Amino acid sequence: MEDHELVDTIDGVWRSIDEFGAALTEAEWKTPTELPGWSVQDNLVHLSSIEARLLGRPWRGLPDAPGGPHVLNDFGNENEKAVHSRRTWTGAEALAEFHSLTRERVDVLRALDTAGFDADAWTPMGQGTVRSMLTFRIIDAYAHEQDMRRAVAHLGGTASLAADHVLNEMAGIMPFVIGKKAAAPDGSTVVFSLGEPLARTVSIEVVDGRARLTDRIPDQPTTTLTMSTITFERLGFGRVDPEAALAAGDVTIDGDGDLGNRVVGAMNYMF
DSSP: OOHHHHHHHHHHHHHHHHHHHHTOOHHHHTOBOSSTTOBHHHHHHHHHHHHHHHTTOOOOSOOOOOOOTTOOSHHHHHHHHHHHTTTTSOHHHHHHHHHHHHHHHHHHHHTOOHHHHHSEEEETTEEEEHHHHHHHHHHHHHHHHHHHHHHHTOOOOTTSHHHHHHHHHHHHHHHHIIIIISOOOTTOEEEEEEETTSOEEEEEEEETTEEEEESOOOSSOSEEEEEEHHHHHHHHTTOSOHHHHHHTTSSEEEEOHHHHHHHHHHOOOOO
């Protein structure tokens, strides 16, 4: 994406969350999501806390938060403290803060020139640029939007610019999943046949011990995995158990079943 397209995309997912959130009841804000220990409101506050930090206003001096097996490291502990700090708030109050922070962030981002997008910035993968950081922020915002929407059955946003961006980024990660995590043998090909809402075919081949994306769709792939793009996202984000997805028929495997099962089991790259 061009720089302005990245800003348009993250602005779009934030506006989608804003609109969706405005229709929620207080009970819906407090509904548990697929993320252990987090309500719909907690997901929103997590996004607010990150954008506040990027504006130079980290939430400091927060009290300790309840822990749990889902808190795996210091970064996770800081996330817990951030969301816990707003648990006495109403959903409407949390949404108002989110709206204010994201509108300010959009103004800052739209004012950047090329040098501004090239500037150093923190990313979950280490030091990067503002441009690469935005890629991660789009993924995070979209993932949590879908966590919130699924929890209260207010579905939407899955055919957006952000959804398309996420799928492209996930496709780029699949060679790592297939080559390293699933240990696909040399010469094998794995094809993801992804259905609606953003249907596409993703083909990965293993050549000289390295898995890579290819435009070539083989007539007889080693393994073909058929699923919706939503299931593809949920497996990649660790939002659904691979065995449960297979048992429910959300994923079908043709060809080498052992390799297919290894790939499905290895798709969670986020946690």
